[in-house]
Amino acid sequence: MDWLHWLFYVGVILGAVPVMVMAFIWLERRGLGRLQLRPGPNRAGPFGILQPVADAIKVLTKEDIVPVAGDHWVHFVAPLVVFAPAMLVFTVIPFQEDGGLVRGLVPDLNIGILYIVAVSSISTIGVFMAAWGSNNKYSLISAFRSMAQVVSYEIPLALAILGVVLAAGTMSLTGIVQAQAVPFIVMQPLGFIIFFIAATAELNRTPFDLMEAESEMVAGYHIEYSGMKFALFYLAEYAYTVGISAIAATLFLGGWKAPWGVGPQVGVLWLVVKILLVFMVILWIRGTFPRVRVDQLMGFAWKFLFPLSLINIFIIAAESLAWPGLPWWLLFPNTAIALVLVVVWSGLFRLGGGRVQV
Amino acid sequence: MDYWAGYGSIALFLLVALIFGLITIILPKVLKLLGLVVRKPNAVKYTTYECGMETIGPSWVQFNFRYYIFALLFLVFDVLVVFLYPWAVSLRGGGWAAFTAMAVFIAVLLTGFLYAWKKGALEWR
Numbered sequence: 001m002d003w004l005h006w007l008f009y010v011g012v013i014l015g016a017v018p019v020m021v022m023a024f025i026w027l028e029r030r031g032l033g034r035l036q037l038r039p040g041p042n043r044a045g046p047f048g049i050l051q052p053v054a055d056a057i058k059v060l061t062k063e064d065i066v067p068v069a070g071d072h073w074v075h076f077v078a079p080l081v082v083f084a085p086a087m088l089v090f091t092v093i094p095f096q097e098d099g100g101l102v103r104g105l106v107p108d109l110n111i112g113i114l115y116i117v118a119v120s121s122i123s124t125i126g127v128f129m130a131a132w133g134s135n136n137k138y139s140l141i142s143a144f145r146s147m148a149q150v151v152s153y154e155i156p157l158a159l160a161i162l163g164v165v166l167a168a169g170t171m172s173l174t175g176i177v178q179a180q181a182v183p184f185i186v187m188q189p190l191g192f193i194i195f196f197i198a199a200t201a202e203l204n205r206t207p208f209d210l211m212e213a214e215s216e217m218v219a220g221y222h223i224e225y226s227g228m229k230f231a232l233f234y235l236a237e238y239a240y241t242v243g244i245s246a247i248a249a250t251l252f253l254g255g256w257k258a259p260w261g262v263g264p265q266v267g268v269l270w271l272v273v274k275i276l277l278v279f280m281v282i283l284w285i286r287g288t289f290p291r292v293r294v295d296q297l298m299g300f301a302w303k304f305l306f307p308l309s310l311i312n313i314f315i316i317a318a319e320s321l322a323w324p325g326l327p328w329w330l331l332f333p334n335t336a337i338a339l340v341l342v343v344v345w346s347g348l349f350r351l352g353g354g355r356v357q358v
Numbered sequence: 359m360d361y362w363a364g365y366g367s368i369a370l371f372l373l374v375a376l377i378f379g380l381i382t383i384i385l386p387k388v389l390k391l392l393g394l395v396v397r398k399p400n401a402v403k404y405t406t407y408e409c410g411m412e413t414i415g416p417s418w419v420q421f422n423f424r425y426y427i428f429a430l431l432f433l434v435f436d437v438l439v440v441f442l443y444p445w446a447v448s449l450r451g452g453g454w455a456a457f458t459a460m461a462v463f464i465a466v467l468l469t470g471f472l473y474a475w476k477k478g479a480l481e482w483r
Contacts, residue, residue: 138408152428171443
Protein backbone atom coordinates (compact mmCIF):
# COMPACT_ATOMS: atom_id res chain seq x y z
CA MET A 1 0.00 0.00 0.00
CA ASP A 2 1.22 3.42 -0.94
CA TRP A 3 1.14 5.44 2.28
CA LEU A 4 1.70 8.81 0.62
CA HIS A 5 -1.21 8.19 -1.72
CA TRP A 6 -3.42 7.17 1.20
CA LEU A 7 -2.42 10.13 3.37
CA PHE A 8 -2.99 12.60 0.53
CA TYR A 9 -6.49 11.42 -0.31
CA VAL A 10 -7.57 11.04 3.31
CA GLY A 11 -6.49 14.66 3.74
CA VAL A 12 -8.37 15.68 0.59
CA ILE A 13 -11.59 13.93 1.65
CA LEU A 14 -11.51 15.08 5.28
CA GLY A 15 -10.68 18.61 4.14
CA ALA A 16 -12.93 18.96 1.11
CA VAL A 17 -16.08 17.38 2.52
CA PRO A 18 -16.51 19.73 5.53
CA VAL A 19 -15.70 22.71 3.30
CA MET A 20 -18.27 21.59 0.72
CA VAL A 21 -20.76 20.95 3.51
CA MET A 22 -20.31 24.50 4.81
CA ALA A 23 -20.64 25.90 1.31
CA PHE A 24 -23.77 23.83 0.70
CA ILE A 25 -25.35 24.88 4.00
CA TRP A 26 -24.84 28.51 3.01
CA LEU A 27 -26.11 27.82 -0.51
CA GLU A 28 -29.15 26.00 0.80
CA ARG A 29 -30.11 28.71 3.27
CA ARG A 30 -29.62 31.47 0.71
CA GLY A 31 -31.32 29.53 -2.05
CA LEU A 32 -34.24 28.54 0.15
CA GLY A 33 -34.53 32.17 1.17
CA ARG A 34 -34.79 33.19 -2.49
CA LEU A 35 -37.38 30.49 -3.17
CA GLN A 36 -39.45 31.71 -0.24
CA LEU A 37 -39.10 35.41 -1.14
CA ARG A 38 -36.92 36.34 1.84
CA PRO A 39 -33.27 37.38 1.93
CA GLY A 40 -31.89 34.46 3.96
CA PRO A 41 -28.81 34.90 6.18
CA ASN A 42 -27.13 38.16 5.08
CA ARG A 43 -25.48 39.62 8.19
CA ALA A 44 -22.26 37.67 8.75
CA GLY A 45 -19.82 38.79 6.07
CA PRO A 46 -20.65 39.70 2.46
CA PHE A 47 -23.86 37.90 1.38
CA GLY A 48 -23.85 36.11 4.74
CA ILE A 49 -21.00 33.94 3.54
CA LEU A 50 -19.54 33.63 7.04
CA GLN A 51 -22.82 32.31 8.46
CA PRO A 52 -21.67 28.64 8.56
CA VAL A 53 -18.50 29.75 10.40
CA ALA A 54 -20.57 31.67 12.93
CA ASP A 55 -22.83 28.66 13.36
CA ALA A 56 -19.83 26.39 13.88
CA ILE A 57 -18.43 28.64 16.62
CA LYS A 58 -21.81 28.93 18.28
CA VAL A 59 -22.35 25.18 18.29
CA LEU A 60 -18.83 24.59 19.59
CA THR A 61 -19.39 26.72 22.69
CA LYS A 62 -22.85 25.38 23.46
CA GLU A 63 -23.61 23.46 26.63
CA ASP A 64 -23.81 19.71 26.14
CA ILE A 65 -27.12 18.44 27.54
CA VAL A 66 -27.64 14.71 28.03
CA PRO A 67 -31.09 13.68 29.30
CA VAL A 68 -30.85 11.73 32.56
CA ALA A 69 -33.57 9.30 31.49
CA GLY A 70 -31.62 8.21 28.41
CA ASP A 71 -28.92 5.65 27.79
CA HIS A 72 -25.72 7.68 28.03
CA TRP A 73 -23.39 5.42 26.08
CA VAL A 74 -25.78 4.89 23.19
CA HIS A 75 -26.46 8.62 23.20
CA PHE A 76 -22.72 9.27 22.96
CA VAL A 77 -21.87 6.73 20.26
CA ALA A 78 -24.83 7.47 17.94
CA PRO A 79 -23.37 10.60 16.23
CA LEU A 80 -20.23 8.63 15.37
CA VAL A 81 -22.25 5.78 13.86
CA VAL A 82 -24.12 8.28 11.69
CA PHE A 83 -21.04 10.27 10.73
CA ALA A 84 -18.49 7.59 9.77
CA PRO A 85 -20.56 5.86 7.00
CA ALA A 86 -21.39 9.25 5.45
CA MET A 87 -17.65 9.86 5.05
CA LEU A 88 -16.95 6.30 3.88
CA VAL A 89 -19.03 6.93 0.74
CA PHE A 90 -16.32 9.25 -0.60
CA THR A 91 -13.55 6.64 -0.52
CA VAL A 92 -14.55 5.04 -3.83
CA ILE A 93 -15.58 8.15 -5.82
CA PRO A 94 -13.12 8.66 -8.71
CA PHE A 95 -12.09 12.33 -8.85
CA GLN A 96 -10.36 12.61 -12.21
CA GLU A 97 -8.31 10.82 -14.81
CA ASP A 98 -5.02 11.99 -16.22
CA GLY A 99 -3.05 9.87 -18.61
CA GLY A 100 -5.03 6.70 -17.98
CA LEU A 101 -4.51 6.99 -14.23
CA VAL A 102 -7.70 7.47 -12.21
CA ARG A 103 -7.32 9.62 -9.12
CA GLY A 104 -9.10 8.90 -5.86
CA LEU A 105 -8.57 6.97 -2.63
CA VAL A 106 -9.76 3.58 -3.96
CA PRO A 107 -11.50 4.49 -7.26
CA ASP A 108 -11.07 1.03 -8.79
CA LEU A 109 -12.59 -1.05 -5.98
CA ASN A 110 -14.14 -3.89 -7.96
CA ILE A 111 -17.47 -3.84 -6.10
CA GLY A 112 -17.51 -0.03 -5.75
CA ILE A 113 -21.21 0.66 -6.11
CA LEU A 114 -22.31 -2.36 -4.07
CA TYR A 115 -19.97 -1.11 -1.33
CA ILE A 116 -21.69 2.30 -1.42
CA VAL A 117 -25.17 0.73 -1.23
CA ALA A 118 -24.02 -1.36 1.73
CA VAL A 119 -22.18 1.35 3.64
CA SER A 120 -24.71 4.13 3.20
CA SER A 121 -27.48 2.22 4.96
CA ILE A 122 -25.44 1.78 8.15
CA SER A 123 -26.19 5.33 9.32
CA THR A 124 -29.84 4.34 9.86
CA ILE A 125 -28.64 2.26 12.81
CA GLY A 126 -27.02 5.41 14.19
CA VAL A 127 -30.30 7.27 13.80
CA PHE A 128 -32.08 4.55 15.72
CA MET A 129 -29.37 4.52 18.40
CA ALA A 130 -29.78 8.28 18.81
CA ALA A 131 -33.52 7.91 19.30
CA TRP A 132 -33.20 4.96 21.65
CA GLY A 133 -30.44 6.60 23.68
CA SER A 134 -32.47 9.79 24.09
CA ASN A 135 -35.47 7.96 25.57
CA ASN A 136 -37.81 10.48 24.00
CA LYS A 137 -41.12 9.59 22.39
CA TYR A 138 -40.81 12.03 19.51
CA SER A 139 -37.33 10.69 18.75
CA LEU A 140 -38.47 7.11 18.79
CA ILE A 141 -41.43 7.70 16.46
CA SER A 142 -39.08 9.58 14.16
CA ALA A 143 -36.58 6.72 14.18
CA PHE A 144 -39.29 4.14 13.43
CA ARG A 145 -40.44 6.22 10.49
CA SER A 146 -36.87 6.64 9.33
CA MET A 147 -36.31 2.89 9.48
CA ALA A 148 -39.47 2.10 7.53
CA GLN A 149 -38.64 4.78 4.97
CA VAL A 150 -35.02 3.82 4.41
CA VAL A 151 -35.94 0.13 4.26
CA SER A 152 -38.64 0.80 1.65
CA TYR A 153 -36.63 3.12 -0.58
CA GLU A 154 -33.49 0.98 -0.39
CA ILE A 155 -34.99 -1.51 -2.88
CA PRO A 156 -35.84 0.94 -5.71
CA LEU A 157 -32.50 2.70 -5.13
CA ALA A 158 -30.49 -0.50 -5.45
CA LEU A 159 -32.54 -1.62 -8.48
CA ALA A 160 -32.09 1.75 -10.22
CA ILE A 161 -28.33 1.49 -9.69
CA LEU A 162 -28.55 -2.04 -11.10
CA GLY A 163 -29.57 -0.58 -14.48
CA VAL A 164 -26.28 1.30 -14.55
CA VAL A 165 -24.35 -1.84 -13.57
CA LEU A 166 -26.08 -3.75 -16.39
CA ALA A 167 -25.19 -1.13 -18.96
CA ALA A 168 -21.60 -0.77 -17.80
CA GLY A 169 -21.03 -4.47 -17.12
CA THR A 170 -19.00 -3.65 -14.02
CA MET A 171 -19.55 -2.50 -10.43
CA SER A 172 -16.34 -0.45 -10.29
CA LEU A 173 -17.10 3.28 -10.34
CA THR A 174 -14.12 3.93 -12.61
CA GLY A 175 -15.50 1.39 -15.06
CA ILE A 176 -18.97 2.93 -14.87
CA VAL A 177 -17.65 6.41 -15.69
CA GLN A 178 -15.53 5.07 -18.54
CA ALA A 179 -18.56 3.22 -19.95
CA GLN A 180 -20.49 6.48 -20.26
CA ALA A 181 -19.78 7.63 -23.81
CA VAL A 182 -23.26 9.12 -23.51
CA PRO A 183 -24.17 9.89 -19.87
CA PHE A 184 -26.57 7.35 -18.41
CA ILE A 185 -29.06 10.07 -17.48
CA VAL A 186 -29.81 10.35 -21.22
CA MET A 187 -29.63 6.62 -21.86
CA GLN A 188 -31.72 5.56 -18.83
CA PRO A 189 -34.03 8.43 -17.91
CA LEU A 190 -36.41 6.12 -16.04
CA GLY A 191 -33.56 4.73 -13.95
CA PHE A 192 -32.39 8.23 -13.11
CA ILE A 193 -35.87 9.38 -12.04
CA ILE A 194 -36.25 6.36 -9.75
CA PHE A 195 -32.72 6.77 -8.40
CA PHE A 196 -33.24 10.46 -7.71
CA ILE A 197 -36.57 10.05 -5.91
CA ALA A 198 -35.31 7.10 -3.86
CA ALA A 199 -32.08 8.94 -3.00
CA THR A 200 -34.02 11.99 -1.84
CA ALA A 201 -36.04 9.70 0.40
CA GLU A 202 -32.89 7.99 1.70
CA LEU A 203 -31.50 11.40 2.58
CA ASN A 204 -34.70 12.19 4.50
CA ARG A 205 -35.04 15.48 2.70
CA THR A 206 -38.23 17.30 1.76
CA PRO A 207 -40.72 16.06 0.52
CA PHE A 208 -39.74 12.87 2.38
CA ASP A 209 -38.58 14.50 5.64
CA LEU A 210 -41.18 12.77 7.79
CA MET A 211 -38.65 11.90 10.45
CA GLU A 212 -37.87 15.58 10.96
CA ALA A 213 -41.39 16.85 10.40
CA GLU A 214 -41.22 19.97 12.56
CA SER A 215 -44.96 20.35 12.80
CA GLU A 216 -45.41 16.83 14.15
CA MET A 217 -42.33 15.84 16.10
CA VAL A 218 -40.28 18.98 16.77
CA ALA A 219 -36.85 17.94 15.47
CA GLY A 220 -37.06 14.18 15.10
CA TYR A 221 -34.34 11.83 16.23
CA HIS A 222 -31.83 14.50 17.31
CA ILE A 223 -34.26 16.37 19.55
CA GLU A 224 -32.21 15.61 22.69
CA TYR A 225 -28.87 16.55 21.15
CA SER A 226 -27.11 19.85 21.50
CA GLY A 227 -23.68 21.30 20.97
CA MET A 228 -21.08 19.41 19.00
CA LYS A 229 -23.02 16.12 18.95
CA PHE A 230 -25.86 17.85 17.15
CA ALA A 231 -23.33 19.46 14.81
CA LEU A 232 -22.01 16.02 13.96
CA PHE A 233 -25.51 14.89 12.96
CA TYR A 234 -25.91 18.00 10.86
CA LEU A 235 -22.49 17.49 9.27
CA ALA A 236 -23.27 13.84 8.56
CA GLU A 237 -26.61 14.73 6.98
CA TYR A 238 -25.04 17.22 4.60
CA ALA A 239 -21.98 15.05 3.97
CA TYR A 240 -24.37 12.31 2.94
CA THR A 241 -26.20 14.76 0.69
CA VAL A 242 -22.90 15.66 -0.95
CA GLY A 243 -22.12 11.95 -1.16
CA ILE A 244 -25.40 11.08 -2.87
CA SER A 245 -24.92 14.02 -5.25
CA ALA A 246 -21.45 12.72 -6.02
CA ILE A 247 -22.82 9.22 -6.64
CA ALA A 248 -25.55 10.61 -8.91
CA ALA A 249 -22.91 12.65 -10.77
CA THR A 250 -20.67 9.59 -11.13
CA LEU A 251 -23.37 7.08 -12.09
CA PHE A 252 -25.60 9.15 -14.31
CA LEU A 253 -23.88 12.41 -15.29
CA GLY A 254 -20.55 11.06 -16.48
CA GLY A 255 -18.42 11.74 -13.37
CA TRP A 256 -15.15 13.51 -14.13
CA LYS A 257 -15.79 13.74 -17.89
CA ALA A 258 -16.25 17.14 -19.49
CA PRO A 259 -19.55 17.27 -21.42
CA TRP A 260 -18.87 16.60 -25.14
CA GLY A 261 -15.18 16.73 -24.24
CA VAL A 262 -15.14 20.54 -24.40
CA GLY A 263 -14.00 22.92 -21.71
CA PRO A 264 -11.03 22.60 -19.34
CA GLN A 265 -9.91 19.00 -18.97
CA VAL A 266 -9.72 19.15 -15.18
CA GLY A 267 -11.85 16.24 -14.03
CA VAL A 268 -12.33 17.21 -10.41
CA LEU A 269 -13.70 20.60 -11.49
CA TRP A 270 -16.39 18.95 -13.60
CA LEU A 271 -17.18 16.55 -10.78
CA VAL A 272 -17.73 19.47 -8.38
CA VAL A 273 -19.87 21.27 -10.97
CA LYS A 274 -22.02 18.17 -11.43
CA ILE A 275 -22.32 17.61 -7.67
CA LEU A 276 -23.45 21.23 -7.37
CA LEU A 277 -25.98 20.73 -10.15
CA VAL A 278 -27.54 17.68 -8.46
CA PHE A 279 -27.55 19.47 -5.13
CA MET A 280 -29.32 22.48 -6.63
CA VAL A 281 -32.07 20.20 -7.96
CA ILE A 282 -32.48 18.64 -4.49
CA LEU A 283 -32.68 22.17 -3.05
CA TRP A 284 -35.20 23.21 -5.71
CA ILE A 285 -37.38 20.21 -4.82
CA ARG A 286 -37.14 21.13 -1.14
CA GLY A 287 -38.34 24.62 -1.90
CA THR A 288 -41.20 23.49 -4.13
CA PHE A 289 -42.89 20.35 -2.80
CA PRO A 290 -45.03 19.91 0.33
CA ARG A 291 -44.30 17.05 2.69
CA VAL A 292 -45.98 13.70 1.90
CA ARG A 293 -48.02 11.72 4.42
CA VAL A 294 -46.60 8.51 5.90
CA ASP A 295 -49.10 6.24 4.09
CA GLN A 296 -48.40 7.97 0.78
CA LEU A 297 -44.69 7.60 1.44
CA MET A 298 -44.74 3.83 1.88
CA GLY A 299 -47.29 3.26 -0.87
CA PHE A 300 -45.27 5.31 -3.33
CA ALA A 301 -42.14 3.24 -2.75
CA TRP A 302 -43.83 -0.14 -3.06
CA LYS A 303 -46.53 0.52 -5.64
CA PHE A 304 -44.77 2.92 -7.98
CA LEU A 305 -40.99 2.90 -7.66
CA PHE A 306 -40.45 -0.80 -7.04
CA PRO A 307 -42.42 -2.23 -10.04
CA LEU A 308 -41.04 0.44 -12.36
CA SER A 309 -37.46 -0.23 -11.27
CA LEU A 310 -37.95 -3.96 -12.01
CA ILE A 311 -39.35 -3.15 -15.46
CA ASN A 312 -36.43 -0.77 -15.99
CA ILE A 313 -33.75 -3.38 -15.31
CA PHE A 314 -35.40 -5.85 -17.68
CA ILE A 315 -35.54 -3.26 -20.45
CA ILE A 316 -31.86 -2.43 -19.93
CA ALA A 317 -30.93 -6.14 -19.71
CA ALA A 318 -32.75 -6.98 -22.96
CA GLU A 319 -31.15 -4.00 -24.71
CA SER A 320 -27.66 -4.85 -23.54
CA LEU A 321 -28.12 -8.43 -24.81
CA ALA A 322 -29.57 -7.38 -28.16
CA TRP A 323 -27.11 -4.52 -28.79
CA PRO A 324 -24.08 -5.24 -26.54
CA GLY A 325 -22.49 -1.87 -27.33
CA LEU A 326 -25.65 0.05 -26.31
CA PRO A 327 -25.65 2.52 -29.26
CA TRP A 328 -26.64 6.11 -28.54
CA TRP A 329 -29.93 6.01 -30.49
CA LEU A 330 -31.38 3.77 -27.74
CA LEU A 331 -32.01 6.99 -25.84
CA PHE A 332 -35.10 7.66 -28.02
CA PRO A 333 -36.96 4.41 -27.22
CA ASN A 334 -35.80 4.62 -23.59
CA THR A 335 -37.13 8.14 -23.15
CA ALA A 336 -40.43 7.17 -24.79
CA ILE A 337 -40.73 4.07 -22.57
CA ALA A 338 -39.97 6.15 -19.48
CA LEU A 339 -42.66 8.72 -20.32
CA VAL A 340 -45.31 6.10 -21.17
CA LEU A 341 -44.56 4.00 -18.08
CA VAL A 342 -44.64 6.92 -15.65
CA VAL A 343 -47.92 8.21 -17.08
CA VAL A 344 -49.62 4.81 -17.35
CA TRP A 345 -48.43 3.42 -14.01
CA SER A 346 -49.53 6.55 -12.13
CA GLY A 347 -53.12 5.66 -13.01
CA LEU A 348 -52.87 2.06 -11.83
CA PHE A 349 -52.92 2.51 -8.07
CA ARG A 350 -54.20 4.70 -5.26
CA LEU A 351 -52.10 6.27 -2.55
CA GLY A 352 -53.71 6.35 0.86
CA GLY A 353 -57.04 8.08 1.00
CA GLY A 354 -59.13 8.77 4.02
CA ARG A 355 -57.99 9.23 7.59
CA VAL A 356 -54.87 7.40 8.75
CA GLN A 357 -53.24 6.74 12.08
CA VAL A 358 -49.59 7.51 12.39
CA MET B 359 -3.73 -1.31 -6.47
CA ASP B 360 -4.22 -4.92 -5.48
CA TYR B 361 -7.29 -6.45 -3.88
CA TRP B 362 -6.49 -6.24 -0.15
CA ALA B 363 -4.76 -2.87 -0.31
CA GLY B 364 -8.06 -1.30 -1.44
CA TYR B 365 -10.01 -2.68 1.50
CA GLY B 366 -7.12 -1.88 3.83
CA SER B 367 -7.25 1.76 2.73
CA ILE B 368 -10.98 1.86 3.42
CA ALA B 369 -10.60 0.22 6.83
CA LEU B 370 -7.93 2.72 7.83
CA PHE B 371 -10.09 5.56 6.49
CA LEU B 372 -12.96 4.33 8.68
CA LEU B 373 -10.63 4.53 11.67
CA VAL B 374 -9.61 8.08 10.75
CA ALA B 375 -13.25 9.09 10.26
CA LEU B 376 -14.18 7.69 13.68
CA ILE B 377 -11.27 9.53 15.32
CA PHE B 378 -12.30 12.72 13.49
CA GLY B 379 -15.82 12.37 14.89
CA LEU B 380 -14.55 11.51 18.35
CA ILE B 381 -12.31 14.59 18.45
CA THR B 382 -15.29 16.71 17.38
CA ILE B 383 -17.30 15.42 20.35
CA ILE B 384 -14.41 15.63 22.84
CA LEU B 385 -13.43 19.17 21.81
CA PRO B 386 -16.21 20.97 23.79
CA LYS B 387 -15.25 18.94 26.86
CA VAL B 388 -11.69 20.29 26.56
CA LEU B 389 -13.01 23.81 26.01
CA LYS B 390 -15.13 23.38 29.13
CA LEU B 391 -11.95 22.93 31.18
CA LEU B 392 -10.73 26.24 29.73
CA GLY B 393 -13.97 27.89 30.76
CA LEU B 394 -15.14 28.62 27.21
CA VAL B 395 -18.16 26.32 27.37
CA VAL B 396 -20.68 26.97 30.10
CA ARG B 397 -22.20 24.30 32.28
CA LYS B 398 -25.04 25.27 34.56
CA PRO B 399 -26.72 22.08 35.78
CA ASN B 400 -30.42 22.25 36.50
CA ALA B 401 -32.78 19.40 37.28
CA VAL B 402 -35.41 20.50 34.75
CA LYS B 403 -32.84 20.99 31.99
CA TYR B 404 -31.89 17.31 32.03
CA THR B 405 -35.42 15.94 31.77
CA THR B 406 -36.84 14.54 28.55
CA TYR B 407 -38.11 17.24 26.20
CA GLU B 408 -41.79 16.99 25.36
CA CYS B 409 -42.85 20.54 24.53
CA GLY B 410 -43.23 21.41 28.19
CA MET B 411 -45.30 18.42 29.26
CA GLU B 412 -44.02 16.04 31.90
CA THR B 413 -43.26 12.62 30.44
CA ILE B 414 -45.84 9.97 31.18
CA GLY B 415 -44.77 6.33 31.08
CA PRO B 416 -41.67 4.84 29.45
CA SER B 417 -40.64 5.61 25.87
CA TRP B 418 -39.10 2.19 25.29
CA VAL B 419 -42.34 0.49 24.32
CA GLN B 420 -43.52 -2.06 21.78
CA PHE B 421 -43.73 -0.54 18.32
CA ASN B 422 -46.48 -0.50 15.75
CA PHE B 423 -47.08 -3.79 13.96
CA ARG B 424 -47.19 -2.18 10.49
CA TYR B 425 -43.42 -1.66 10.49
CA TYR B 426 -42.97 -5.42 10.74
CA ILE B 427 -44.73 -6.14 7.42
CA PHE B 428 -42.55 -3.66 5.56
CA ALA B 429 -39.43 -5.10 7.20
CA LEU B 430 -40.49 -8.56 6.01
CA LEU B 431 -41.06 -7.33 2.44
CA PHE B 432 -37.71 -5.55 2.54
CA LEU B 433 -35.93 -8.72 3.62
CA VAL B 434 -37.36 -10.71 0.69
CA PHE B 435 -36.51 -8.14 -1.95
CA ASP B 436 -33.13 -7.17 -0.53
CA VAL B 437 -32.08 -10.80 -0.94
CA LEU B 438 -33.33 -10.52 -4.52
CA VAL B 439 -31.16 -7.44 -5.02
CA VAL B 440 -28.12 -9.28 -3.67
CA PHE B 441 -28.71 -12.01 -6.27
CA LEU B 442 -29.24 -9.46 -9.02
CA TYR B 443 -25.88 -7.66 -8.68
CA PRO B 444 -23.61 -10.56 -9.75
CA TRP B 445 -26.19 -11.42 -12.43
CA ALA B 446 -26.00 -7.88 -13.79
CA VAL B 447 -22.20 -7.95 -14.06
CA SER B 448 -22.08 -11.32 -15.84
CA LEU B 449 -25.21 -10.95 -17.98
CA ARG B 450 -23.37 -10.47 -21.29
CA GLY B 451 -21.49 -13.74 -20.64
CA GLY B 452 -24.65 -15.62 -19.67
CA GLY B 453 -26.73 -14.46 -22.63
CA TRP B 454 -30.47 -14.95 -23.03
CA ALA B 455 -30.38 -18.11 -20.86
CA ALA B 456 -29.32 -16.00 -17.85
CA PHE B 457 -31.96 -13.43 -18.74
CA THR B 458 -34.72 -16.06 -18.79
CA ALA B 459 -33.52 -17.67 -15.56
CA MET B 460 -33.64 -14.38 -13.71
CA ALA B 461 -37.03 -13.52 -15.26
CA VAL B 462 -38.47 -16.77 -13.89
CA PHE B 463 -36.92 -16.13 -10.46
CA ILE B 464 -38.33 -12.61 -10.29
CA ALA B 465 -41.74 -13.83 -11.53
CA VAL B 466 -41.89 -16.23 -8.59
CA LEU B 467 -41.05 -13.44 -6.14
CA LEU B 468 -43.47 -11.05 -7.83
CA THR B 469 -46.30 -13.51 -7.26
CA GLY B 470 -45.69 -13.08 -3.55
CA PHE B 471 -45.49 -9.30 -3.98
CA LEU B 472 -48.81 -9.19 -5.85
CA TYR B 473 -50.37 -11.35 -3.14
CA ALA B 474 -49.16 -8.90 -0.49
CA TRP B 475 -50.54 -5.99 -2.56
CA LYS B 476 -53.96 -7.63 -3.03
CA LYS B 477 -54.04 -8.63 0.64
CA GLY B 478 -53.63 -4.97 1.55
CA ALA B 479 -50.22 -5.32 3.20
CA LEU B 480 -49.01 -2.21 1.38
CA GLU B 481 -51.77 -0.05 2.83
CA TRP B 482 -50.78 1.96 5.87
CA ARG B 483 -53.91 1.85 8.01
